[in-house]
Amino acid sequence: MLTKDLINNIAAESGMSKSRCEELLNATVNSIREALQDGKDVPLQGLGVFEVKTTNERTMVQPRTGERVTIPAGKKITFRPTNNLKEVIQ
């Protein structure tokens, strides 16, 4: 499902206008992004937690050329769903 459809559904659920829902969704997404950029984990109650994890520096091989590339240490975002959510999707 795309964002647009999701917004439609939210609007239908909540009774708020679509534009308002879009605004709120954007605000939500932005605040989540900001918090993650800061390096902090963001919980979404009932759904899960967005986590920031650090990756170690590692050497990887280009599959085509075969040359070794060193990828520096960095971060990645993971989403850990709640147990409730895990059950629901079974």
Place this chain on the structure above:
Amino acid sequence: MSEKINYTDLKKVIAAKSNASAKEVDAFLSAFDKAFLQALTEDGSVRINGLGTFTRKTVAARRSVNVSTGEAITIDPYNKIAFAAEISFRESIASAPVEEEVKKAISEITDPIRKIGEQATEIMSILHDINAMDAKPTPEPEPEPIVKPEPIVEEPTPEPEPEPVVEPEPVVEEPTVEPAPEPEPEPVVEKPVEKKAKKVKDNSISHPWIAAFVTVFVFILLLGSLFLFVGYRFKKWVGEVHERTSVRTTQVIRPVDITPVVTPIVDTSIITPVADTPDVSPVADTSVVTPETVKKHDSIVTKSVAQPAVSKFVMPKFKDTLGIEVIKPGTYLSGFARKYYGKSNTDLWVFIFEANKGKARNPDFIQRGTELAIPKLSKEWMDLNNPQTRFTVDSLLHKYNKQRAN
């Protein structure tokens, strides 16, 4: 895992960004939850612009082992939620500097500086203590620096510096300078005041540290030179020792000129030591006889006039021993010679060495603990005035000097 923000704080931020009330945000979020769940269960995936895609994926059944019993078990298939962050978002996060690395880099720079600063303050305090030990009033004004700038700043009149500073001083200083000797309050105080004024002026952080650096550097230089000097003196005292165990056994390095005393009369029959010991096997001539050169040897020149020339190198026979001496640090062959043969006969150490040929190779360095048998020498062989004795001894000395030179 990193620090987790509060859900309520998140809601506040959302409310602030969208100019919505807390109620509105709550309503939205609950609707969002429902829609999200519905989308996942029905569609199987949800894409949110700016964040990423949440996908329901099925994990196939697989064989495994019960870790406790060891029996084979089958893990049932199940669904999981996979989240793939949006590419731009993913990259922006990935390239952000890792906090620990940043902290590490900063600490690598600041830690040594901090350490040096701490050391500097320590050194400064030590210096102050040293200064305080001199019973002069100069350190007294030191607690003043906070007070001093005020008189300088407050006085608006363009008077020369010492005056406005000195005037409030008697009022301020009296309570603190009381223990200090009376006769020199003003002139001594003025100097540190000016110094203090200057010091207070450039209140930069590096100033005391530079002084500390210089002090430490000079200190290290002094210590280093002292250490080297002490080491050199010690080495000299011990002597040029090759091995720890060997002991320097020659007392004096005497330049010995080997040219023997030669007089026009050549008559070997007069040489008594040879006649006395008939079983001494004559050794082949090892020294060079030059009739022209005359060696100056004190005892022979002054005491005897006509001496029979000696050209044969003859060694005394070592029959009896006078005693056994052990080589220790501080003992030497010539010392033994002096002890057993007389004060003036230190040169006879050569016989001691010769008698103990097998025990030591180099007369200068003999192993500590070596036992030397001191040979008994007949009167003639103990008499250095005797030309034969002198000749033999000198030949041996010459031999050893040659060895030493090599």
